[in-house]
Amino acid sequence: DVQAAAAKVRTAWLAYARDTLPAPVTGYVAQRRVQVGQRVAPGTPLMAIVPLDGVWVDANFKEVQLKHMRVGQQVTLSSDVYGRGARYHGRIEGFSAGTGSAFATLPAQNATGNWIKIVQRLPVRIALDPAELAAHPLRIGLSMTVDADTRDESGSQLGAARNTRYSTDVFAQYDAQADAEIDRIIKQNEMVSRAMAAQPQPQSQSQRVATHQRNANPG
Structure with missing residues (x-):
């Protein structure tokens, strides 16, 4: 019974605590699909949050330009928004595992023999200087001009395999708070x-009569 009651308390506590949805990152709201007063079901996309203080550049270089490009090389960039007056400095972090056409919705599969060679482009990820990014903020999807210094070829052509993951421990805190509330209720009931x-337990009528008779007739 105690475990069943604790499970009900936990369910109610989590339902109450999760009426506020925390974001894993701090950023700007984009593509908002929800309105005030609207009822949403679990799993419904509400909005996109873009952390503009941590954006990067995907430079689409031609395949003939990748021969001397390595991870760690210095890069100079300029944006069409600010012009040549605002310079960004970054470094190459890695290369995509395939060209843009390879991951297209309908990739080219021309096997008829009448094939025209088209120069492919490979996305190259470039990390930006946070101080320069704070001075001249960028937005998603802007056009950039990239100049890479390929003289230092000591780096590798394949970046380290790693995943960027945003997470929040706020739900773990909710579980801990629910456990604390359950423990408090159990201790209070104990x-x-x-x-x-x-x-002292109250005496019954027969016990009171017997006690009175013993007191009235001692010995």
Whole structure:
């Protein structure tokens, strides 16, 4: 019974705590699909949050330009928004595993023999200087001009395999708070039960009559 009651308390606590949805990152709201007063079901996309203080550049270089490009090389960039007056400095972090056409919705599969060679482009990820990014903020999808310094070829052509993951521990805090509330209720009930057990039990009518007779006729 106690475990069943604790499960009900946990469900109610989590339902109450999760009426506020925390974001894993701090950013700007984009593509908002929800309105005030609208009812949403679990799993419904509400909005997109873009952390503009941590954006990067995907430079689409031609395949003939990749021969001397390596991870770690210095890059100079300029944006069409600010012009040549605002310079960004970054470094190459890695290369995509395939060209843009390879991951297209309908990739080219021309096997008829009448094939025209088209120069492919490979996305190259470039990390930007946070201080320069704060001075001249960028937005998603802007056009950039990239100049890579390919003289230092000591780096590798394949970046380290790693995943960028945004997470939040706020739900773990909710679980801990629910456990604390359950423990508090159980301890409170135990104290009440012990206090009631320590109190003298009221005598029944027959017990009171027997006691009175013993007191009236001693010996």
